[in-house]
Amino acid sequence: MSASPELPQPPEPIEDAGALVGAPDAFQRLWTPHRMAYIAGESKPSAIDGPHCPFCRAPSRSDAAGLIVARGEACYVVMNLYPYSPGHLLVCPYRHVADYIDAMPAEVAEMSRLTRIAVRALSRVSHPAGFNIGMNQGDVAGAGIGAHLHQHVVPRWLGDTNFLPIVAQTRAVPQLLGDARAALADAWAVATAAEDGAVRDA
Numbered sequence: 001m002s003a004s005p006e007l008p009q010p011p012e013p014i015e016d017a018g019a020l021v022g023a024p025d026a027f028q029r030l031w032t033p034h035r036m037a038y039i040a041g042e043s044k045p046s047a048i049d050g051p052h053c054p055f056c057r058a059p060s061r062s063d064a065a066g067l068i069v070a071r072g073e074a075c076y077v078v079m080n081l082y083p084y085s086p087g088h089l090l091v092c093p094y095r096h097v098a099d100y101i102d103a104m105p106a107e108v109a110e111m112s113r114l115t116r117i118a119v120r121a122l123s124r125v126s127h128p129a130g131f132n133i134g135m136n137q138g139d140v141a142g143a144g145i146g147a148h149l150h151q152h153v154v155p156r157w158l159g160d161t162n163f164l165p166i167v168a169q170t171r172a173v174p175q176l177l178g179d180a181r182a183a184l185a186d187a188w189a190v191a192t193a194a195e196d197g198a199v200r201d202a
């Protein structure tokens with residue numbers, strides 16, 4: 001027997017942010033719109049290996065559900081759940097490896113290639129004035145999830161470090177992660193063609 005259309009539909013399930021990729025920091029965030037439930041997942045996972053590692057789990061989900069921008073052979077690109085600025089991306093190997101020097105040559109090469117394409121895609125989508133690019137290796141260096149290597153690509157704009165972090169330990173992140181992911185995924189093919197052309201002509 002089919003359900004009556006008059007019956008009230010169940011509310012959309014609220015997704016546990018622990019299933020998404022992120023490198024936490026000490027900041028709270030102003031999310032807009034307010035229905036974003038990610039803030040509930042601010043706490044760092046207690047055990048970070050195997051099935052508990054968000055960087056290992058993300059690729060098994062759809063691009064939209066996992067906030068994945070692009071997938072390569074050895075590495076993938078994902079929105080950071082805890083962005084320093086809108087469009088903050090992470091480039092990660094699929095393999096659960098902690099240290100940069102333990103990454104295999106194919107992983108190192110593709111992390112570099114995807115980082116360059118990420119810069120091109122972000123430049124097309126949101127025209128940042130600059131970028132911070134790099135890895136925090138080890139807890140002492142500020143790695144949120146040090147067990148799984150990831151490279152940050154953080155777009156920067158003049159004045160993006162405004163008064164909020166100082167007075168309220170809060171950063172304003174005005175763009176929805178899902179919207180940012182879709183825009184970057186749309187720009188990815190053109191950015192990849194530009195990168196391939198630049199490498200070919202070098």
Ligand SMILES: [Zn+2]
Nearest residue numbers: 053056096148
């Ligand atoms: Zn992992």
